[in-house]
Amino acid sequence: MIGETPTPTVSALAHQFDDLTQQNEADDLGMWLFLSTELMFFGGLFLAYTVYRRQDEATFAAASQELDLFWGTLNTAILLTSSLTVALATHAAESRQRQQLIGLLTATIGLGSLFVSIKFMEYHQKYVHGLMPLGGLPFHWDGPSPAHAALFFDLYFLMTGVHALHMLIGLVILLVLLVKAIRGGLLGDHAAPVRVTGLYWHFVDVVWVFLFPMLYLIGAR
Amino acid sequence: MTILVAPESAATPSQPRTQQRNYLTDGYSVRSWLLTTDHKRIAILYLLSITFFFLLGGAAVIVVRLDLMTPQADLVQSETYNKLFTAHGVIMVFFFLIPSIPAVLGNFLVPLMVGARDLAFPRLNLLSWYVYMLGELFTLYALLAGGVDTGWTFYAPYSSTYSNTYVMATAVGIFITGFSSILTGLNFIVTIHKMRAPGLTWFRLPLFIWALYATSIIMVLGTPVLAITLLLVGMERLLGIGIFDPRLGGDPILFQHLFWFYSHPAVYIMILPSMGVVSEIIPCYCRKRPFGYAFIGFSSVAIAVFSFLVWGHHLFVSGQSIYAGMVFSMLSYLVAIPSAVKVFNWTASLHKGSISFDTPMLYALGFVGLFTMGGLTGLFVAALAVDVHVHDTYFIVAHFHYIMVGGAVMGYLGGIHFWWPKMTGRIYPEGWARLSAILIFVGFNLTFFPQYILGYLGMPRRYHVYPPEFQVLNVMSSAGASILGMGYFFPLTYLSWSLYFGKRASPNPWRATGLEWQTSSPPPTENFSETPVVLDEAYDYHRFDSLAATEGGGK
Amino acid sequence: MIDDGFRLLPEQASTLAPHVDLLYYFLLGVALFFTVLITVLIIYFSIKYRRGNTRVDRSSRPGHSTLLEIIWMVVPLIFSMGIFGWGATLYFSEYRPPAGAMEIRTVAKQWMWKFQHPNGHREINTLHIPLGQPIKMIMISEDVIHSLYVPAFRVKRDVLPGSYSSCWFEATRTGDFHLFCAEYCGTNHSRMIGRVIVMEPAEYEDWLGGGSAKETPVAAGQRLFEELRCVTCHRPDGATGRCPPLAGLLGREVKLTGGATIIADENYLRESILRPAAKVVEGFQPLMPSYDGQVDEEQLIQLISYIKSLAKP
Known part of the structure; x- marks a missing residue:
């Protein structure tokens, strides 16, 4: 999908398609199908979360309170803003506004990097506080069910980790797009890569919109 | 399906051109193969890779069957035995059966059948082969480094905590390979939706396309769940997280739910494409439109949808709630209905046909018979009380081999023979091919029918040593397996032989309808010299034959 | 001793076995009927409509028939719903032990079965039970998943680590019967086998009484x-x-x-x-x-x- 559109020196139309409409529709459908795959991938994690939260809701709520609501909320705001910038970038690419496209892509990359940095800083905090039950690291839990609390943090690291991995992949793709945009590509008929990357970026945002309440907000504060 | 060019008249003039320029002669360098984005060349790459893995998986099971000739452990140690049946299962399921028809015949035929120049995303298609090969490398490494002994089902907590073998490398291999199957499915869905030739409406599509469309839905929606499951097993081994290990608060039954949510639909990834192949072959060798075209097409989609609702029938004795068991049992019976619809329609298609018994037809008829038996024994294992008895016994082994080998592999071989002239431009030797089709059918039944009896008698699966009273049936099964093995060996030999010495094929040697037969054999790189336009229904053999008759008889 | 002659069906040695077998016979009948039906039709059509046979009437070929489609959807549906109900009813009674069943506590581990009788008597890989007495197995595993399987009783239940599972049976014949582990559990899975010895109740009491006093x-x-x-x-x-x-x-x-x-x-x-x-x-x-x-x-x-x-x- 991303790689299917040739560089701007050649025609925007790949040889297997008859016209641009067909190609654009195919690109979009392809990305939507890929997102449905992603949905099922995260679905497995959401199921595991639901099963274990149902087993012991009190412990999950208590463990949730150990997460830092400030950074979580800030990250939500950052990510939602980046969704806006990527949507505007798609518009800029389609309406052939090169400077705007470069600016908006840069903004999206900046916001995305900020999100990932904050996430890793939170991971570090958890490590320092002994709340990282991975690979035999010490885990301190004073509450009644340490094993179940460890499960919460396992799921926290897994779900946000897989999410952060998706963010990093998105950032790499955005960087490639930025280079192309600086070289004068991705405008008008060639905008499809920006559009499908935008779709992907929105999806990663939506996943976070579910992760945030499931992980940060379930504990009464 | 009729296109603007009359069927047979195109054959003669295009004959010399065929030998000059086609996808096979379009570049001979290694690079031209390894960096190709031509769906037909990628299909050939897949054909070679999965044949290699078929031989490897077959070799593993030869030792298993030899060892089972006696009740004691006399050929290999139990540890080795366990690694061998695991290798057989992992290789055959993930590296042979799942890619078999979609990645080989599907890749080759989908663009040809819908009248397109290529799949929607050719580079993604090439990527999927590389991803498959990367997964293959990991799994091969695991096998060579010491093997895995978890069984292809990887049940936790044995796989996640107790087994000391190369579970990680295998899981990574399957995880990666899964993405190749996702990319293939995605490519097919987009191509079928967006790239059909003018006039090729949904109800004019070949039934093979319907079947692959249904298969692709399962690939796209099911495979990621297996991926996340294996990722969790891997994380549990690597980082000691406790999702499936009860010692850490996890639930091993959750693994089974997640695993079968993919792996039950995966059975339909294997069988649906075969059903599609049979739906192509039967009309051609009966010279008539299949009975109930729409019902065969929609039953494929129905099977794909139902396949996602029945995973719990693998858990009848596992400790899931008995009420859940009842729901899953009932839903499992519902999936039997579209399968029955297909069998009845294929049988009815023979009525008033003009039937000839060429090799692909022998495979197709064999498929219908064996699939019927495999499907009907599905009724046994979906019946809760009977399943409690036969669960995890040889009855199950026989049941799923009837579906996966009697069904999927028969369909695959039938399809390979049917489209061999199209893929290679050569005709295989008919006598040898018929002989091996019959050998495979006989050998298959001798191998697996005794296993039904063994299973009801109570012999559990994955048993290295067993009580002596089971020996007679095991010896019968092993004897049948040697015939079956020979049956598989023949096609390998004469198909390779035909590449050099086979008769050259005309564009349409079987006088079949379908767009793929309207271009030369083998097709040119761009598939069609001009975009075909479809004016008629699929499988209009009546019109095809009368047209050929008026033009002086279709050779 | 365990009967090791050649046979096509396992022995029936529990109250459940004849019921399961009856359903099995019925299913065999259904399967046989449809297999024969399809096979005979294929062979009949293949001969009658073979290409060489030019004398047969091939005019007015039907392309589809909604009525036929409905028939061959509804008839199998009715059959299969009947089988479902039958199987489910049996399953229900299979996993719901009657009140007053004698409880035998079972701990499975790689690769052995440990049983404890209500009076505290323990045994490994061999299980003695009295005839005509409902027995409820309460089972747990110390390591991986195992599965208790007695073919002659038509009973099987996975034994899980971390939670109890149970099943029950009532033996109707004295004798020796196989006990298998049916869920793959590692290297010696196929050696995790044992015997169930069904005894007359009086004999069972004698057997229990033997040996030193135990703590229940x-x-x-x-x-x-x-x-x-x-x-x-x-x-x-x-x-x-x-x-x-x-x-x-x-x-x-x-x-x-x-x-x-x-x-x-x-x-x-x-x-x-x-x-x-x-x-x-x-x-x-x-x-x-x-x-x-x-x-x-x-x-x-x-x-x-x-x-x-x-x-x-």
């Missing part, structure tokens, strides 16, 4: 209950006010903090000993410490046996 699981549970100081809070009269009463607890519906209710079964007791905070009874504080790691599977079974034995005062 209930007595052992009571001893543990005191040794672990459970008794300081869970007083026999239930009058400390710090914890809900244990007497008559098993099988009762319990209201939990947060409003949910749960049936107090063996798995609930097990969870409450290992993870007391998970499901706290309404009106009580989560004060109890976890006993995870302090008791092994066999001791847990004994503790639960003791709690089960506490009748309602």
Whole structure:
């Protein structure tokens, strides 16, 4: 999908398609199908979360309170803003506004990097506080069910980790797009890569919109 | 399906051109193969890779069957035995059966059948082969480094905590390979939706396309769940997280739910494409439109949808709630209905046909018979009380081999023979091919029918040593397996032989309808010299034959 | 000894076996009917409509028939719903033990079966049971998943680590029968086999009586209950006010903090000993410490046996 559109020196139309409409529709459908795959991938994690939260809701709520609501909320705001910038970038690419496209892509990359940095800083905090039950690291839990609390943090690291991995992949793709945009590509008929990357970026945002309440907000504060 | 060019008249003039320029002669360098984005060349790459893995998986099971000739452990140690049946299962399921028809015949035929120049995303298609090969490398490494002994089902907590073998490398291999199957499915869905030739409406599509469309839905929606499951097993081994290990608060039954949510639909990834192949072959060798075209097409989609609702029938004795068991049992019976619809329609298609018994037809008829038996024994294992008895016994082994080998592999071989002239431009030797089709059918039944009896008698699966009273049936099964093995060996030999010495094929040697037969054999790189336009229904053999008759008889 | 002659069906040695076999015969009949139907049709059409046969009438070929399609959807549907109901009814009775069944506690591990009779007698890989007495197996695994399988009884149930599972049977024939592990459990999976020996009740009593006096699981549970100081809070009269009463607890519906209710079964007791905070009874504080790691599977079974034995005062 991303790689299917040739560089701007050649025609925007790949040889297997008859016209641009067909190609654009195919690109979009392809990305939507890929997102449905992603949905099922995260679905497995959401199921595991639901099963274990149902087993012991009190412990999950208590463990949730150990997460830092400030950074979580800030990250939500950052990510939602980046969704806006990527949507505007798609518009800029389609309406052939090169400077705007470069600016908006840069903004999206900046916001995305900020999100990932904050996430890793939170991971570090958890490590320092002994709340990282991975690979035999010490885990301190004073509450009644340490094993179940460890499960919460396992799921926290897994779900946000897989999410952060998706963010990093998105950032790499955005960087490639930025280079192309600086070289004068991705405008008008060639905008499809920006559009499908935008779709992907929105999806990663939506996943976070579910992760945030499931992980940060379930504990009464 | 009729296109603007009359069927047979195109054959003669295009004959010399065929030998000059086609996808096979379009570049001979290694690079031209390894960096190709031509769906037909990628299909050939897949054909070679999965044949290699078929031989490897077959070799593993030869030792298993030899060892089972006696009740004691006399050929290999139990540890080795366990690694061998695991290798057989992992290789055959993930590296042979799942890619078999979609990645080989599907890749080759989908663009040809819908009248397109290529799949929607050719580079993604090439990527999927590389991803498959990367997964293959990991799994091969695991096998060579010491093997895995978890069984292809990887049940936790044995796989996640107790087994000391190369579970990680295998899981990574399957995880990666899964993405190749996702990319293939995605490519097919987009191509079928967006790239059909003018006039090729949904109800004019070949039934093979319907079947692959249904298969692709399962690939796209099911495979990621297996991926996340294996990722969790891997994380549990690597980082000691406790999702499936009860010692850490996890639930091993959750693994089974997640695993079968993919792996039950995966059975339909294997069988649906075969059903599609049979739906192509039967009309051609009966010279008539299949009975109930729409019902065969929609039953494929129905099977794909139902396949996602029945995973719990693998858990009848596992400790899931008995009420859940009842729901899953009932839903499992519902999936039997579209399968029955297909069998009845294929049988009815023979009525008033003009039937000839060429090799692909022998495979197709064999498929219908064996699939019927495999499907009907599905009724046994979906019946809760009977399943409690036969669960995890040889009855199950026989049941799923009837579906996966009697069904999927028969369909695959039938399809390979049917489209061999199209893929290679050569005709295989008919006598040898018929002989091996019959050998495979006989050998298959001798191998697996005794296993039904063994299973009801109570012999559990994955048993290295067993009580002596089971020996007679095991010896019968092993004897049948040697015939079956020979049956598989023949096609390998004469198909390779035909590449050099086979008769050259005309564009349409079987006088079949379908767009793929309207271009030369083998097709040119761009598939069609001009975009075909479809004016008629699929499988209009009546019109095809009368047209050929008026033009002086279709050779 | 185990009958090791060649046969096509396993012996019937439980009350359930004839019922399962009857359904099996019915299914065989259905399968045979449809296989023969399809095979005969294929062969008949293949001969009649072979290409060489030019004399046969091929005019007016039907392309489809909605009526036929409906018939061959509805008829199999009716058949299969009948089979479903039949199988489900049997399944239901199969996993619901009758009241008063004799309980045999089973711990499975790689690669052996450990059984304990109600009077405390233990045995490994061989299980002696009396004829005509419903037996309920209460099973747990110490490591991976196993599965208890007695083909002659047509009974199978997975044995899980971390939670109890159960099944029941009533033997109808004396003799020796195979006992298999049916769930793959590692290297010696195929050697995790044993025998079930069905005896006349009187003979069984004699067999049980042999050997030295044993501590019954209930007595052992009571001893543990005191040794672990459970008794300081869970007083026999239930009058400390710090914890809900244990007497008559098993099988009762319990209201939990947060409003949910749960049936107090063996798995609930097990969870409450290992993870007391998970499901706290309404009106009580989560004060109890976890006993995870302090008791092994066999001791847990004994503790639960003791709690089960506490009748309602």
